[in-house]
Amino acid sequence: MQSENDLNRVMELLKRYGYQSQSYNILRSDKSYFFSPSGIDGVIAYVVYVRVALAAGDPVCAQSDLPTFVAEFKLFCRAHGWRCCFQAITDRCKTDLENMGFDIIKIGEEPIFELAKLSWEGGKYGDLRKDINSARRHGLTVVEYCPLAGRRHDWEKQMEELSAIWKEFKGSGEFSFLIGEPSLDAPGERKYFLALINNQVEAFIVCAPIFARNGIYFDLMRRRQKPLRGTSQLLITESFRLLKEQGYAMATLGAAPLASEHVDDPTQNHIIEMALKFAFDRLGYFHRFKPTYRFKEQFAPTSWEGHYLAFGSHRFNPIILYALLKAYDPSGVTGKLLRQIQHAWRGIRTLNPVPGSLRHRLPGR
Numbered sequence: 001m002q003s004e005n006d007l008n009r010v011m012e013l014l015k016r017y018g019y020q021s022q023s024y025n026i027l028r029s030d031k032s033y034f035f036s037p038s039g040i041d042g043v044i045a046y047v048v049y050v051r052v053a054l055a056a057g058d059p060v061c062a063q064s065d066l067p068t069f070v071a072e073f074k075l076f077c078r079a080h081g082w083r084c085c086f087q088a089i090t091d092r093c094k095t096d097l098e099n100m101g102f103d104i105i106k107i108g109e110e111p112i113f114e115l116a117k118l119s120w121e122g123g124k125y126g127d128l129r130k131d132i133n134s135a136r137r138h139g140l141t142v143v144e145y146c147p148l149a150g151r152r153h154d155w156e157k158q159m160e161e162l163s164a165i166w167k168e169f170k171g172s173g174e175f176s177f178l179i180g181e182p183s184l185d186a187p188g189e190r191k192y193f194l195a196l197i198n199n200q201v202e203a204f205i206v207c208a209p210i211f212a213r214n215g216i217y218f219d220l221m222r223r224r225q226k227p228l229r230g231t232s233q234l235l236i237t238e239s240f241r242l243l244k245e246q247g248y249a250m251a252t253l254g255a256a257p258l259a260s261e262h263v264d265d266p267t268q269n270h271i272i273e274m275a276l277k278f279a280f281d282r283l284g285y286f287h288r289f290k291p292t293y294r295f296k297e298q299f300a301p302t303s304w305e306g307h308y309l310a311f312g313s314h315r316f317n318p319i320i321l322y323a324l325l326k327a328y329d330p331s332g333v334t335g336k337l338l339r340q341i342q343h344a345w346r347g348i349r350t351l352n353p354v355p356g357s358l359r360h361r362l363p364g365r
Contacts (some may be wrong), residue, residue, distance in 0.1 A: 007034055013043050014059045020057035020090050021110060021217040021252045022178040024208035026187065029177050030330070031056060034073050041064045044073050049176065052323035054081040056178050058093050066096045074312060085168030085312040085320060088178055088255070089328070094308055102310040108255035109293070110148075111301030115244040115251060120237070120300060127314050129231055134262055135195075142238035145192040146185055150253040155194060156184050158201035162222040169225065180219040182206050191216065193222075193239040195231055203231050205239055207251075215250040216243055225324065234298060255307045256293035 002186040007027060014023055026045035036043040041063025045051050061069050063276070070093075086097065089106070098104055145155060147308055159182060183190060183206075191207040203223030207216045218239070223231055295306055310321055324332045 002029060002031070002033070009035075010043050010045070010060070013041070016212070017042065017060045017062060018209075018211040019060075019092055019213060020088065021210055021215070021254065022088060022180075022208070022219070023057055023060060023210065024217070025178050025180045026056050026060070027188070028133055028176060028180070034076060035125070036061075036069055036072055038067045038068070038072065042069050044069070046073075047327050048082060049323040049326040050319050051082050052086055052320055053077045053080070054323055054327050055086040056082075056179075057088050058348070059086075059092055060191040060250065062094060064167060066093050067100060070097065070100060083317075083320065083323075084312040085323070085346040086215075086326060088307045089310055091306055092306075094310070097310045100312075102312045105309045105311075106306050107309050108257045108305055109301070109304045110308040111253055111296045111305045112305055113240065113247060113251045113253075113299065114126055114302040115240060116241060117302055118244070118300065125298070125300065128237075131230035131233040133226060133230070138228045138318065140228065140231060141196050141199050142235055142242075144239075144242055145204075145210055146193050147187045147192070152200070155201055157206050159184070159194075159222070162201065162224065165225060166222050174216070180206060180208055182220065190219075192356060193235060193242070196234040197228075201225060203235050205235060207239070210250075210252075213250055215252065216248055218251065218253045232295075233298075242297075253296045253299070256296055274345070340352060 004200075004209075010027060010033060018024065024190065030047055030263070031045040032047065034046060036042060040061060042065060044059045045056040047056070048054070049322055055073065059066055059069050059073070086093075086102070089097065094104060125361055132218050145152065147156075163182060180190070182191075182192075189209045191209075193205045193207070194201050195203040205218055206220040208219045218236070221232065221235070223235075240251060309324070320335070
């Protein structure tokens with residue numbers, strides 16, 4: 001159970017060191033917090049499933065303190081008999097964890113937008129401009145909604161309805177871990193952008209701060225099942241414009257899961273990537289990922305940054321994958337899925353010979 005003192009302490013740490021795009025979401029109530037016994041200024045947020053301690057993103061601390069802080073967390077996990085893993089870490093701490101003996105799997109790529117450099121001129125972005133103009137012709141406008149400045153209950157009711165439709169379409173439990181929620185009753189530092197037609201909410205975005213980068217993370221987007229053409233495009237580009245005017249330096253639309261557009265070695269960890277794809281794409285218990293990479297690419301990111309899973313057991317195990325899925329969807333993932341993953345793991349390994357460099361890392365049957 002998180003105390004108010006712990007939450008206040010974590011917020012202050014986020015304002016100093018919160019670098020990973022989803023770091024604000026460690027304030028969600030499902031997290032436990034690890035603070036340094038030696039007095040390092042930082043926090044590691046984590047959850048535990050099937051004796052796997054899954055840390056939520058980068059440790060929130062000064063980069064120079066990362067190795068010592070992670071070493072303390074590893075000892076803490078070992079004392080409890082837990083496997084130690086970090087989910088969705090960035091390049092900022094990837095090398096340190098590799099040097100400490102963690103194995104690393106690339107799980108996604110995140111588009112970074114330097115707001116001062118954004119431009120959608122030229123033929124490459126002709127389709128994007130057409131979509132934006134189409135939405136404007138239909139009368140779509142974009143506004144920022146600030147609940148703390150005055151509640152609009154008509155808008156909020158429509159936002160709740162769009163969220164309910166999305167949950168029904170998704171067909172699994174409520175996502176958590178590094179994914180946020182609208183939190184209209186307690187917005188905190190979140191920002192809300194709405195696409196409106198005649199005062200009706202057609203779509204909305206919930207954003208969270210990335211304090212250490214003077215940035216904004218586009219956490220959630222909800223829209224009607226059959227939106228007008230260009231709704232998402234206008235909502236995102238106008239939100240970028242408003243954020244730039246407010247003095248923000250960067251924004252991100254969040255990682256495209258399992259993207260491999262910029263992988264240096266396409267064969268690296270092939271078996272493990274096959275297992276991840278099986279769990280995310282073919283099993284109906286989690287989210288059926290769409291080709292989100294191409295959607296995000298159309299907005300002209302300045303760069304792409306990798307997201308990684310780091311595990312310290314030297315053996316990727318189906319239990320780690322199950323813990324990962326369980327962390328994101330606690331109510332929708334059951335023990336039955338673990339048995340299916342273990343069965344699929346054996347099949348994947350049979351159909352895809354293990355590269356020699358990986359044989360010593362993979363679990364036996």
